[in-house]
Amino acid sequence: MIAKYYFRSLVTNKFLWFWGVFFSFMWAALGAFVMDSSLLTPLNAMPITSAWYALIALISFSSVSVTLAISMAWSTNALIFSFKFTKLSRTRYLLDLLIAWIFVSVFLIFIGIIFTASMFYLSSKVDVFPTYLSFLKTFGIAILVGVFFMLIAVLLVLLVISYSNVKIIQFLSFVPMILVFSLSYLMIYYSPPELLIYLSPWNSGPSLIQAAFINQQPINSFASSHPENLSWSTLLISLVLWELILFAIDIYIFRRIKPQDPEAMRQI
């Protein structure tokens, strides 16, 4: 219903360009030229590039989604009014937000893959661009991971505007990103237990994206030379289940949103 208006509103948000594009570019450059440049050989350039893209996608989604979701806090009065006095329902609103977000994600994923592969290609002189099929698979998986991050971002914002003090809302920006740096980065330095990868979208996400990028079986560690192979279907089912649960919780909490004083919001 309002997805195209939501998309227009999202793409004109300047934070999207900073966190989604510039931030991804910076991480890709850091990975290719500073952190892993000495490790890039013809044999392992592709796995390293794919692992970096998987993590860059998560960093990008985690920061952009919360920043965009926070704009909901400025719209609480409008949301309450719209759910009562227009045809817009809570489910329809959240679906439209997700549709708009998926279109934004397509752009972010495309830029992210091109940036990352280009940086690693320039650094290693090895062709690290995914094949057409891998490119499409990565798109599909990354969109699914992006939806998870938007749903968790919406949940965090809703929890604050419904049950807590809105003044802490800016701190939310760090929550999904801290979880990326703590949980997802485990896979660079360590081989986390399989159960954690299956249960935590912060781990199943990068595992799936990396596997799609190089068109191989998902693994539990980007560092180990003998990682455990994981099941595609179990990881996907786990991620989709998380999204369904979060969707239901978000819809429920939408009923409880409290109007915010515009003056108080301006002071944040």
Add this chain to the structure above:
Amino acid sequence: MELELNNTSLAYSNSMKDVLSGINLHVESEKIAIVGSNGSGKTTIIKGIMGIAETTKGEIRIFGRDLKNMRTMTGVSCNLDTIYRLLDLTVKKKVEMYCLISGIDPERVFSHIESYELLEILPKKTRELSTGQDKAFCNIMALEMGYKMAILDEPFESLDVRRRLMTVNDLKNFQGSLIINTHDFGALKSLPNWGLYLIVEGNLYGKFNSSDINRLYLTKGEVPSALTTIRTLYGTFCVTLDKGDTPLSSSTDLVNSIEEVVR
């Protein structure tokens, strides 16, 4: 009944205390004005009706439906600017979006905006509008989206004389029920035969007829023939017809009238 506030208490979510309590108001296919000074609770009533202030006691029913469980009812709107901040868009896109979710023709709204000679606001974001432009835009949205019942908070505030007259005309020609809040008695002289309520310290008094505005007086103390008795922190006052201490219409603000009587 189109609108019922039955012994309603209202509070803001960030406050533990009720801002208004025991409000009773019934509107049935009519136009009413609630007049009170700044801080008297006029806007809180509107926010309560729109669900933006919390109903802590009593109930609010709109077209027979309980506000607490109200979902997707169209034809009711108000001119509070915060309800038009669903997304950060230009006025043009905002009009299109709100018309889409309200099931009304955006062309109606665009021609209404054009009649106010405000076409220059269409490519701007609402946060870039002047206070007067924003007020005119919100008034238009409320009248178009609220085709069954429109609720307007201080509809004349910040408008220039020409747009103020156009707004008066819009209100006169409006087909649905109308509720307006104002602190300005002067504006009511152009709106004959409206229901008139006074709001003092969060309590509603009325209903009077706006056509009688020149006949209403405020009198200190209790008067047996009074139309209503107003009890405030400053003392007790009565609204009387044709004679009293000070004519209500002589003042631009209810507080000024009370102050005049106190002096």
